Amino acid sequence: MTKHRWFTKQASPFGSRCVKVVLGCFIAGQALTGFSLFGGAGNYASAAGEPPVKSTWLWNPYIIDKEADSTLQQLADKQVNRVYIFIDLSYPANYYSQFIRKAHAMGIQVEALGGAPNWVLPEYNKKLYVFIDWVKRYNNAVQPEERFSGIHLDVEPYVLPEWGQDSDTTIGLWMDTVSGFQEEVKSDSSLQVGMDMPVWLEYFQVGDGQGGRTTLSDWFIRRMDEVTLMAYRDQTDDITDSVKTELDEADRAGASAIVAVDTVDSGEEGSFYGEGEAWMEQVLGELPAVLGSHPSFKGTGVHEWESWLKLKP
Template identity: 60%
Template structure:
């Protein structure tokens, strides 16, 4: 999960796919409902404080300390990376104990090349693993959803032919949603860049809509990777996608970064006080959206080490 300053270079190759923000905003109502759309946000659902846990080994080696740190950070949702070779009992024990503290756990995985036909099967293997795991454990030890992180715009193929890769990305998202929804009770969740509204795609009903709107309507929950370090930029970066999520009835979270990415917009080196100040201001503004369900911090290993 990286914010790439050069992603815009690939947009110029889409030949008419790029929309201005004004045009995109006018297109928001154009998209019809997609097959399999079932998610509707509850009017009074509790706000989520989420984080990506890319290092799953801490739930075995440092389980008690990790749980306490999550509680101290007021986290109530974890996107936990899945290593299928890691002992299943580590996952079940962590999920069970996390649940006692009101922390739900979604299974996390993904890679940019999962959109490519030769690698797409890895996504289905991941989904299958989660379903098999959930079937074998007690209800309180199950993952509540599957969280996909696929960012194909970092691939060389995107710069070479972004139209083609975008089509593969859409196929991947729809295939992911359909496969996960075949298992009752699993939340369909995904990370999405905040510039996806700049692309126009077919809506499946004879019209056109934004790429972000098309993707959101397949999901139950979307995490918008704002990766900005001030409240105004956070709000501005997600306003179109939040409006789309409002109309689709899909839960939406905004995400900030704490990783030393070498780029602007991260809270690395700025401390938790500054991050909390900006997040509180952004939350106060974004709470007017019916879809808004809180914020996510990328990533756990960096967040827990962030200075005051």
């Protein structure tokens, strides 16, 4: 794996709050990858004629057994057409295959979701490669309509104590993890790769690998087919302001970007937990008009499914 430890941190105009907001919204998971049913390598979200993405995170995979049909109907009712489903390797693979087959028939893509903050640490990094291998083996063993349509990586090392102790080293390990993820997946497959990304990484400068400098957000975006921007705010202007730099970077990189909001009762400002579903849907409905001029903008996401269901109307 190539090492990328060439960076210096810029001061953030948000101060420590930019990290605090994301920490309050964080839910740990594990990350995986999937095979695209919607075309070959490249950015499948940009295929002509496809509707805008409306995605959600399903961190509890156990409902795909007895509650699969009702869950899929609820997803369809909320016009969700992509689900990031957390992978528990001990869970029977046929539960995933049955759920994905039904979802695919309803026009819902299912991506394998996983990751943990400590995946960036050398002693835990191997878990990433175990999961990549598992998803490749799974997709090779099932029918096309039962395959994951992509990987969704959620690795957020800024919640680790190591971040506060030595953020420069931790950022370097994060870069190594993401580059290793992309390289391993693409080494022998056309699987799509994507990741969750906070919207304050533009305030960190890193080496671009070509003797120049770039933002950490740009560095990640250029290695992904798609990024999901965790714009955890509850006002249209705040959301659009927070993602402007990242969408510009994604435009230049030819990557796709999903703009996501939060519904978790985190105790932090910015979640729609206290605002309700009607206000959230109004805000989500306003984003395409504001952000649609960006070729990279492919839709919206709602974090996360169980909290979304608990929102007041």
